[in-house]
Amino acid sequence: MKDDLYELLLEGLGQTLYMVFWSSIFAILLGLALGISVVVTERGGILPAPAVHKVIGTFINTVRSLPFIILIVLLLPLSRLIVGTSLGPTAAIVSLSIAAAPFLARIIENSLKEVDTGKIEAAKAIGASPFTIIFRVLIPEALPALIRGLTIAVIAITEFTAVAGAIGAGGLGSLAIRFGYQRFREDILFATVLIIILLVQSIQWTGDYTAKRIERKRFKMD
Amino acid sequence: MITVEGLSKSYNTVQGSIQVLDNIQLNVRKGDIFGIIGFSGAGKSTLIRCLNRLEEPDTGRILIGDEEITALKGAALRKARQKIGMIFQQFNLLDAKTVYQNVAFPLEVGGYDKAHIRTRVREILDLVQLSDKENSYPSQLSGGQKQRVGIARALANDPTVLLSDEATSALDPETTYSILELLKDINRQLGLTILLITHELDVLQHICNQMAVIEKGRIVETGTVDKLFFNPESQTAQRFINIIHQYQSRRFAVEGVGAGI
Numbered sequence A: 001m002k003d004d005l006y007e008l009l010l011e012g013l014g015q016t017l018y019m020v021f022w023s024s025i026f027a028i029l030l031g032l033a034l035g036i037s038v039v040v041t042e043r044g045g046i047l048p049a050p051a052v053h054k055v056i057g058t059f060i061n062t063v064r065s066l067p068f069i070i071l072i073v074l075l076l077p078l079s080r081l082i083v084g085t086s087l088g089p090t091a092a093i094v095s096l097s098i099a100a101a102p103f104l105a106r107i108i109e110n111s112l113k114e115v116d117t118g119k120i121e122a123a124k125a126i127g128a129s130p131f132t133i134i135f136r137v138l139i140p141e142a143l144p145a146l147i148r149g150l151t152i153a154v155i156a157i158t159e160f161t162a163v164a165g166a167i168g169a170g171g172l173g174s175l176a177i178r179f180g181y182q183r184f185r186e187d188i189l190f191a192t193v194l195i196i197i198l199l200v201q202s203i204q205w206t207g208d209y210t211a212k213r214i215e216r217k218r219f220k221m222d
Numbered sequence B: 001m002i003t004v005e006g007l008s009k010s011y012n013t014v015q016g017s018i019q020v021l022d023n024i025q026l027n028v029r030k031g032d033i034f035g036i037i038g039f040s041g042a043g044k045s046t047l048i049r050c051l052n053r054l055e056e057p058d059t060g061r062i063l064i065g066d067e068e069i070t071a072l073k074g075a076a077l078r079k080a081r082q083k084i085g086m087i088f089q090q091f092n093l094l095d096a097k098t099v100y101q102n103v104a105f106p107l108e109v110g111g112y113d114k115a116h117i118r119t120r121v122r123e124i125l126d127l128v129q130l131s132d133k134e135n136s137y138p139s140q141l142s143g144g145q146k147q148r149v150g151i152a153r154a155l156a157n158d159p160t161v162l163l164s165d166e167a168t169s170a171l172d173p174e175t176t177y178s179i180l181e182l183l184k185d186i187n188r189q190l191g192l193t194i195l196l197i198t199h200e201l202d203v204l205q206h207i208c209n210q211m212a213v214i215e216k217g218r219i220v221e222t223g224t225v226d227k228l229f230f231n232p233e234s235q236t237a238q239r240f241i242n243i244i245h246q247y248q249s250r251r252f253a254v255e256g257v258g259a260g261i
């Protein structure tokens, strides 16, 4: 009777990793695009465009103000349009990416804003283009902060995948609900909880380690 | 080399518009080390930042070399900026890049190939005596070393002028002296025109041959540095000279007591 445990867990973990990985990639790309745009279009920014700034800001705030579970439901038709179904891990990636992107945008915005304006002025003064300033100054200078922020976001996405499991996304979240909650399989419930904890810990550890390594390289005293 | 005609600039604040630069005229000849001195808030930074359009002037014309800076925009302005070196009070080095990469950055922006960049960076690091630090990060350097990197970065692309916004104000006197000597050397060796702003009379005295005094956004006095010391005309110049005299007389008094014991 308990022989199915490993198989179920393995499948659930596989689906969760799949969702976390691709949702994070897409959410980070969308978040970077939104976050960079909102920073550079600010008044006095690298490419000032107050109207664009306002539009993007409002969009981010609107999406962020919706509870995640409602957002997923709202995005179901979109999933159906893009991947042909609103069920399963692949469909969940669409909702997860879009739902997490505005959150990432704000985190990225905050990290980029920490970069000293003097550095940006120095880059302007040597004749660097806005594109060069964004990719050769702004992002590299903010990198440790960006990585710390992205770590928080990927952990949030991991939590989101568990929630998405409740409405048919699959993964460890749905395992916990389908078996642990509905069929009283406490072994599965505890095992999924344990795996999610370990997953979150290892994401946090990887993020901290990477950020620290960069900082140590840049700020070590020799 | 640098000509400024009728330059004005005001800022809009909540209290209304404040005029920071008022009809500035300046003429800096090739090879000069030209100092602009003034008290805090006089508009020095605003003026020097208008020269490479980090700040947008309201009216007026700026010519650097044979380039009319105020007529440029977009890519043409960026191209012109490549030939205007600038150094800053807070150095503004990139923490993510090594000394080498910081100095190479303007050359990469200028589109040079790797081999040329390597030769040029080594050459310029040699000039500022930092050859042994090329793989260090800015955080591993002293203030004086950081400013040398700043100078190397500003000179890398072989500019026609060097702008300096209080480049020594964050440094101790000895380091200030060594940086000023370096600027003097560069001026002599490369014939580079230098425009610097300062609120320290010592800096003016040490390396400038020409100067202008700025007071509440107006140039109130120009001429040789000697003239400023021997015949200060403007209120600002007189205040600066008075401060020096007060220091000196106080020192005489202290030394006098010492001699008496």
Ligand SMILES: Nc1ncnc2c1ncn2[C@@H]1O[C@H](COP(=O)(O)OP(=O)(O)OP(=O)(O)O)[C@@H](O)[C@H]1O
Pocket: B011, B012, B013, B020, B038, B039, B040, B041, B042, B043, B044, B045, B046, B047, B199
């Ligand atoms: N962005 C801005 N908005 C509004 N006012 C400004 C702005 N920048 C500068 N000012 C004002 O312009 C005046 C001149 O400033 P500026 O920085 O040019 O002075 P400064 O001579 O360089 O002074 P300091 O020696 O303290 O650096 C000051 O009164 C300042 O408050």
Ligand SMILES: [Mg+2]
Pocket: B044, B045, B046, B166
């Ligand atoms: Mg200033």
